[in-house]
Amino acid sequence: MDVRLTTEQRELRTAAARLADDLGPGSVLDLDDTERVERLEKAVAATGWRSLRTDGASGVEVALVVEEFARGLVDVPFLGPVLADDLRAKLGVEGEPTALAVGEEAVDARGLGTALGVLGTSAGIAGAGTVGIGTVGVGEPVFGIDLTRTSAAVTGAFEPVGEIPAEEVQRWEALALVVTTADILGAARGTYALACDYAKVRSQYGKTIGSFQAIAHLLAESLALIEGSVSILRYAAWAVDEQEPAEALRAGRFAKVYTERAARTICETSIQVHGGIGNTWECLAHVFLRRVLTSGALLPVSLEEISLGLS
């Protein structure tokens, strides 16, 4: 038993962090900087990380990149394409990045023409021997609260591209839980860092606000919640490839429920620490919160779905 990241995994995380720090939006204004977005798109495409799964990478590695990208608010498609890519890996085919089709929506579809997804709902999957995978066109953007990612309506009918065993779909669902959880954790870390930086420079009563315990304790709680989330997510990410699908799914649900609740607290703390500024559109705190809420609502897990058998 040794649950440390390997050297390669740490290097991948560092590379993803650097890319996000260099080209992610540093302010709300930056979100509209199309030149920056183009440079970011080019850089992400060049890494080839959208096809990490067809290239044989583990759930742990995918989760690390997703987490760092969310921390840096990377606003070009990644989570959607990487989950679509995992379906391709299971089909044994390769192809250009696509959005992820979930029901009638193409998720994380900015600039993408097609979406790939599982045909039918989870309920329809139960008991089936194999499940169809299909592609569909990406249409007009639909309403979404996320300022860093876009969802669109699907257009036309799904075209089947192949079938995979139902068990593999479960594994894919486990990866989807892990990836959305990693996105939530990354965004929470991003807004926590923003709040800490602010607490170190914002001065009231002649002192930085971080010197007041009322503020300091909120941030300390946030950091503890982050550490707990890292631990519960790491196992779920490992389990995607290394455990039976049912256990991988269980681990993913536990990780998502814990991390989502933690992240909401961390995001709300960040807004509070920013005070009046935190309640303005120009402060990035709400951009992180919106991302957290969006990834929470994508393949949602509620506490009621938690099975009580502890491992």
Next chain:
Amino acid sequence: MDFRDSPEEAAFRTRLQDWLGENAKKFPTSGDEYWAKAAEWHQALHAGGFFGTSWPKAYGGQELPPVYDVIVDEELARAGAPARPSLGYLVIGLGRHGSEELRQRFLPGMINGTERWCQGFSEPGAGSDLASLTTTATLEGDHYVLNGHKIWTSYSDDADWCLVLARTNPDVPRHKGISGFIVNMHQPGIEQRPLPMISGVTKEFGQVLFDGATVPADQMVGAPGEGWKLAMTVVSHEREPSTLGFTARYGKTVRNLVARLDGDPSESLRWASVQTEMLRLHVRRRLSEQLDGLSHGPDGSLDKLLMTWVEQSVGHASLDAGGTRDPELLGTYLYSRSQSVMGGTSQIQKNIIATRIIGLEA
């Protein structure tokens, strides 16, 4: 990265499961009944080869990697056995700050459980502000004479030895005038007073009054005035769930609550189960990180805070499961309130995290 047992770890786990099959049910797991047999439990676990596994062989350990403690905690929880005895922080404190003579004399008995220990740090006037302690140790020939009052001393009525912090020099800045001593509890000049807890447990907490008790000068841990360093080592490790082995207790409580479910589980029980799973995996990560030789300083405060939240979520689940009608459930709930105080309050942990990890101004 691998969450699975290596072949050696799997063999160790099987051996432990077999051992627990014969021994687990002999020992009560909570309340005064637990404390009454705590020494016997500790000795049995050590004799079986399942306690202190990562510590040096010279003192009764096996020099195994720290992650073996994860296996012990998991299997104790699964078998419904008492938790791993909590004294790693004293072992680490004495191991790091005591002379080789003191280590050889005291660590083996501490680790194998034949000598019982308590920790005399807190005083009525020195809780969170530990450095304001006023118990004095005055050198008289080859020994020191102790006078003062310690309180919230866990396991004091059971202890053979007490690691005492006392002021040896009143004329220097307060952190620098404190020294650590290994004091024999069986002597005149020491009075014990039990301090019943809100849960009704009477065996755990105590007050210790020193009125002319003596300690040989060569039982000072470290040099005169170095007691604060010893204290910081002890309390920082006292915070760690990986040292404490409480995860087993939480998992067991959640399992018991699930077993007695009548109808849908409460929200608090579901949440306690998620929290407990988090801590189980967190301890695995922390113990794995120790393979890097990372020293655990302020990070222990993060772990203590997480552990406190877990214990108190389990406490709430116990209360919701019928705590107003069931003394055991109420006891679990009430005992959980102490977790955010003992070993340093949650507020102190947050101060440490804020200033020493986040780098906020003090």
